[in-house]
Amino acid sequence: MLSALEVVTTVVVGVMVGVEFAVAFVLNPILDALPGDSGQLGRAHGGRMLGAVMPVWYLASLALVAVWSFAGRHHHGTALVVTAGGLLLLSVLMSVLLLVPINNRGKTWTPENRPADWKEQMNRWDRLHHVRVAVIIAAFTLLVTALV
Template identity: 40%
Template sequence: MQPQVLFLEEFIMEILDVAAMMVAGLMVGCELAIAVFIHPTLDKLPDGAHQPAASAIARVLGTVMPFWYNLTFLLTLAELVLRWHQTAHVSIVLAASASLWMLASVYSLIALVPVNNRIQSWDTSAPPADWKKYRRTWDMHHRWRTAVLTIAFGFLLVGVR
């Protein structure tokens, strides 16, 4: 192969590596911050402040996160496919990472999105009587998802080195 083509291919892979790690790392950091800091802080607020804040956060993140999840999965998949193309063997850790990103996305659609949609639709002046039960359910599912995402991110970091 010509030296210019090899240089360009290596340069593109470096850009992809950085993009994949940044996008994934920021997303996992955001999800971890929600699980460890934001929602526990919301739980300490009086109900009159907690419920409207939770509803507003659910609306914002419900809009942004689907794009972010898909972008992270696609970048991880691109890493896997391009490295397979270059070396003619599949990286098990990148395959595991891509699989876990996809699993987390499917889990989100099944377990978290329905609860999130319910939370964001509540009338903030008159939430349902059992609204905290839904918040606790969402938080429990979110902690599981965050654990899976953290492992997927670790696999991605190992796979691109």
């Protein structure tokens, strides 16, 4: 049973990392290169769509890691799993305190109502998101290492 939990947790966290990596290094650069207001409209739509899904995904990942930490507390690699859980908790705190407020504003913007500093706000979100991606990649790496 523990092996199944380890695999499911690693896959769930790994796919989340892949999505967040793609947003940071593929999707947003593509949107930013689009002409006119297309990029800003795409970011607003993405903010609404992913803003609804990602909180559940982050919390489910954190919960799975917590269960793995408890269920495997007497097994090899538990310290790695606990550390990964701490990093995932850090990513949730970063999200709630730093990224979500910007996203909540950005997902409502249109070319007609966006603030003058909207690009600066999106650049700040991107920088913070890059840090968050590094944190969740580290967590994922620890989970994979705990498996071997």
